[in-house]
Amino acid sequence: MKLFYSAASPFVRKVVVLLHELGKTDDVALEEVQSTAFASDAGLAASNPLAKLPALVRDNGTTLYDSRVITAYLDDLYEGGLYPAGGARWESLTLEATGDGIMDCAVSMTYEIRLRPEAQQSPDWIEAQWAKIDRALSVLSARWISHLSGPLDIGQISVGCALSYIDFRHGARNWRQGNEALAAWHERFAARSSMGATKPPAG
Ligand SMILES: N[C@@H](CCC(=O)N[C@@H](CS)C(=O)NCC(=O)O)C(=O)O
Numbered sequence: 001m002k003l004f005y006s007a008a009s010p011f012v013r014k015v016v017v018l019l020h021e022l023g024k025t026d027d028v029a030l031e032e033v034q035s036t037a038f039a040s041d042a043g044l045a046a047s048n049p050l051a052k053l054p055a056l057v058r059d060n061g062t063t064l065y066d067s068r069v070i071t072a073y074l075d076d077l078y079e080g081g082l083y084p085a086g087g088a089r090w091e092s093l094t095l096e097a098t099g100d101g102i103m104d105c106a107v108s109m110t111y112e113i114r115l116r117p118e119a120q121q122s123p124d125w126i127e128a129q130w131a132k133i134d135r136a137l138s139v140l141s142a143r144w145i146s147h148l149s150g151p152l153d154i155g156q157i158s159v160g161c162a163l164s165y166i167d168f169r170h171g172a173r174n175w176r177q178g179n180e181a182l183a184a185w186h187e188r189f190a191a192r193s194s195m196g197a198t199k200p201p202a203g
Contacts, residue, residue, distance in 0.1 A: 002057040004044045005030040007200045010103045010165035011067040012054040017157050018071050020194035022080045037111055071154055082154045091147060095155025102136050102162040105129040110169045141179045148185050160189040168200055
């Protein structure tokens with residue numbers, strides 16, 4: 001299989017962390033692409049009409065996207081157990097959606113700051129996105145620490161990658177203040193070898 005890949009993307013990182021956790025990195029070749037909302041990579045767009053990363057090309061030639069579909073597929077393929085069965089499944093999926101939603105907001109802020117000409121940037125938009133992240137962090141702190149501290153699941157992987165992305169692109173936001181328990185959980189999660197192996201390069 002082949003994964004359209006960028007080391008800076010938190011959505012891609014989710015997929016690669018899952019592969020590390022399942023011990024299956026050798027099964028998926030990484031194809032690095034430079035693709036932005038303003039300049040889509042042609043090869044990626046041919047496989048995923050939305051031209052978003054990640055996209056997984058399977059050995060039969062069909063492509064899966066987006067990250068949630070890819071992680072669910074790989075977990076199913078390898079019987080990884082990162083999407084628990086029964087009632088716990090909905091908790092894991094909701095936690096995954098929370099992590100993914102934080103990524104959506106944080107990536108949107110990055111695009112506003114890094115891709116749009118300064119005169120066209122909207123500080124109100126950036127702050128509105130941060131307000132969503134801030135609310136989500138408060139809810140993670142208030143209601144999810146026990147789940148985050150339980151057996152590894154896709155929700156933890158998503159939230160771990162989302163928090164690390166905030167550090168990577170929006171480190172000045174000081175998200176740990178007021179979220180001390182979440183910060184302590186993240187410190188432990190970030191020490192996993194899967195996270196160490198998928199650290200984005202600076203820049
Ligand atoms: N919901 C998608 C979001 C993917 C996404 O936004 N990826 C970004 C990279 S971090 C991207 O490819 N952006 C390029 C674009 O918007 O054209 C997923 O979970 O895969």
